[in-house]
Amino acid sequence: MEKNDRLYKIRHSAAHVLAQAVLDMFPESKLAFGPPVKDGFYYDFELPRSLTPEDLPILEKKMKKIQAQRQKFHGRTVDIDQALDFYNQMGQVYKVDKIQELKEQGETEVTFYENILPQNGDVKFVDLCGGGHTDHTGDIGFYKLAKIAGAYFKGDENNQMLTRIYGYCYETKQELDDHLKMLKEAEKRDHRKLGKELDLYVMSDLVGSGLPLFTPRGMIVRDAIQDYLWDLHKKSGYSKVLTPHLAKIELYETSGHAAKFDDELFRVTGKDSEFILRPMNCPHHMQIFASQIRSYKDLPIRYFECPGTVYRDEKSGQLSGLTRVRMISQDDGHLFCSLNQLENEVVTVVEIIKTFYQRIGMMENYWVSLSVRGEDKSKYLGSEEVWTKSESALERAAKIAELNYKRMEDEAAFYGPKLDFMFKDAIGREWQLATIQLDFNQPERFDLSFINEEGEKERPVVIHRAISGALERFIGVLIEHTAGAFPAWMAPVQADIICVSEVFKDYANQVMESLKEADVRVNMMDYTNSLGKNVRESEKAKVPFKLIIGENEVKDKTVTVREYNTGKQETMDLEKFIKHIQES
Numbered sequence: 001m002e003k004n005d006r007l008y009k010i011r012h013s014a015a016h017v018l019a020q021a022v023l024d025m026f027p028e029s030k031l032a033f034g035p036p037v038k039d040g041f042y043y044d045f046e047l048p049r050s051l052t053p054e055d056l057p058i059l060e061k062k063m064k065k066i067q068a069q070r071q072k073f074h075g076r077t078v079d080i081d082q083a084l085d086f087y088n089q090m091g092q093v094y095k096v097d098k099i100q101e102l103k104e105q106g107e108t109e110v111t112f113y114e115n116i117l118p119q120n121g122d123v124k125f126v127d128l129c130g131g132g133h134t135d136h137t138g139d140i141g142f143y144k145l146a147k148i149a150g151a152y153f154k155g156d157e158n159n160q161m162l163t164r165i166y167g168y169c170y171e172t173k174q175e176l177d178d179h180l181k182m183l184k185e186a187e188k189r190d191h192r193k194l195g196k197e198l199d200l201y202v203m204s205d206l207v208g209s210g211l212p213l214f215t216p217r218g219m220i221v222r223d224a225i226q227d228y229l230w231d232l233h234k235k236s237g238y239s240k241v242l243t244p245h246l247a248k249i250e251l252y253e254t255s256g257h258a259a260k261f262d263d264e265l266f267r268v269t270g271k272d273s274e275f276i277l278r279p280m281n282c283p284h285h286m287q288i289f290a291s292q293i294r295s296y297k298d299l300p301i302r303y304f305e306c307p308g309t310v311y312r313d314e315k316s317g318q319l320s321g322l323t324r325v326r327m328i329s330q331d332d333g334h335l336f337c338s339l340n341q342l343e344n345e346v347v348t349v350v351e352i353i354k355t356f357y358q359r360i361g362m363m364e365n366y367w368v369s370l371s372v373r374g375e376d377k378s379k380y381l382g383s384e385e386v387w388t389k390s391e392s393a394l395e396r397a398a399k400i401a402e403l404n405y406k407r408m409e410d411e412a413a414f415y416g417p418k419l420d421f422m423f424k425d426a427i428g429r430e431w432q433l434a435t436i437q438l439d440f441n442q443p444e445r446f447d448l449s450f451i452n453e454e455g456e457k458e459r460p461v462v463i464h465r466a467i468s469g470a471l472e473r474f475i476g477v478l479i480e481h482t483a484g485a486f487p488a489w490m491a492p493v494q495a496d497i498i499c500v501s502e503v504f505k506d507y508a509n510q511v512m513e514s515l516k517e518a519d520v521r522v523n524m525m526d527y528t529n530s531l532g533k534n535v536r537e538s539e540k541a542k543v544p545f546k547l548i549i550g551e552n553e554v555k556d557k558t559v560t561v562r563e564y565n566t567g568k569q570e571t572m573d574l575e576k577f578i579k580h581i582q583e584s
Helices: 006-025 055-068 080-090 093-104 173-189 191-197 216-234 249-255 257-264 282-290 339-360 384-400 441-445 471-482 502-517 531-540 551-556 574-583
Strands: 040-046 072-079 109-116 123-128 142-152 161-170 246-248 266-269 274-277 301-311 327-337 366-371 405-408 418-424 430-439 461-470 495-499 522-524 545-549 558-563 569-573
Touching: 006 040, 006 055, 006 109, 006 123, 006 161, 040 142, 055 142, 072 080, 080 093, 080 109, 093 123, 142 173, 161 173, 173 191, 173 471, 191 471, 216 301, 216 327, 216 339, 216 461, 216 471, 246 249, 249 257, 249 274, 249 282, 249 441, 282 301, 282 327, 282 441, 282 461, 327 339, 327 471, 339 384, 339 418, 339 430, 339 461, 366 384, 384 405, 384 418, 384 430, 430 441, 430 471, 441 461, 461 471, 495 502, 495 531, 502 522, 502 545, 502 551, 502 574, 531 545, 545 551, 545 574, 551 558, 551 569, 558 574, 569 574
Parallel strands: 366 405, 495 522, 495 545
Antiparallel strands: 040 161, 072 109, 109 123, 142 161, 246 274, 266 274, 301 327, 327 461, 366 418, 418 430, 430 461, 545 558, 558 569
């Protein structure tokens, strides 16, 4: 959102109204700052007491009153020393800190925004602010204060812990209602809740935060994804590689990752060397390429490592289920090619991505960020010629593959342009998952080369590509996308056999053995339970198919198949069902 965007102005103005309401409730409060965010706004405060959820409706009521007064937002510039005096006298230490920071940067003026009563011109609220507001407080859309959290000032754990109040905010009531409905649905789909209920993974305090343990059921899902990814890559000329989970620190100093990740590195002391648990796989793959003299005839060279597990020491407060972890298992791949091969290689990767996400069921609402350089070319590594050819190759590949892409200026990585794929899940949330990144940095740092057709050394272009990204995060997204009802090809149990009565168990056992021989993951429900109980348990476990066996099925040598997702029920012979499940 930009400052001139309507929604930005609404949310920014709502944050000011919240701050005014908090000051009305707690006059001694110290204000920090409150920006608009993706689905609303927040504001940070130092308060005289801890807030409770019961305080939020009270603050909302105060906001409604301010909204009804239609106070005018009025901006004015103030001499920076006068601004310092103003906030020093008020004891607003966080505003003082910001103004001093601006003064050190050479600023001589700051902007105040005042909320003014239209009836008599009384100033009801003043905030240090760069602007982007509606005309008045009556025009701040529809909002709901959502939650209370702790936040360190400036995000630094050495600073004061502040109280952060979040609010959702939209231009229309319908948009707000839709968002709240989505959040309610998201709560039901939370992968942390479903992961436990479906016995997919566990977390252990003894193992450590952010280090998930996948159960046998979870490994079936994980292996199905990995096997499918390898199948797609094998058909496209990739070769598997395996590299160590650690390396000497010199490797990451050469690659630049030691400086980039620094505080996130796990260090391991050996008998005579210091090692690092790898934060990225690419430096290892560079070493495989560099191990031989390469010719243009050898290119492109395509490496695939899945899982290529990396480790980052994320702060414990940032960890969340599978979507933010310390163990990150990537479906990692690196391609080494010449500039004139670049376009074809990108098209091939795009086709892998499209095929994968079509099967996952997430290609319907996607878009791609074509991230290129901005005007300041000095921020980027590599020659003008290489950048121009690379950006053009990426855009041509996007057009050839008929991607729904947007050209995003100044969004490229410093080492090269990229395509970031944004997918929406079943309830409309957007996730950045697959990526294709061109890299001129690593070949330079590791002095990689191949012998071109003229017999001269030439730098290869490296393409980093990830299809699912981190497997842990992808599985978390997938659990929520499917609400735990996985497609049959990756479901831990593909079919539950349910006997109407124990007298039909012999035929049921024959069915089970036939399914196992066909490599179908099948489970026999306890035939001493009632039909209703077994159906309910199968539904709770979200098993894709229930095979119900009773008198007619025994007599006709058939099974009655009920699908979980559709509720559709059909009686068929076993061979037809096996073919159906193998194609699903």
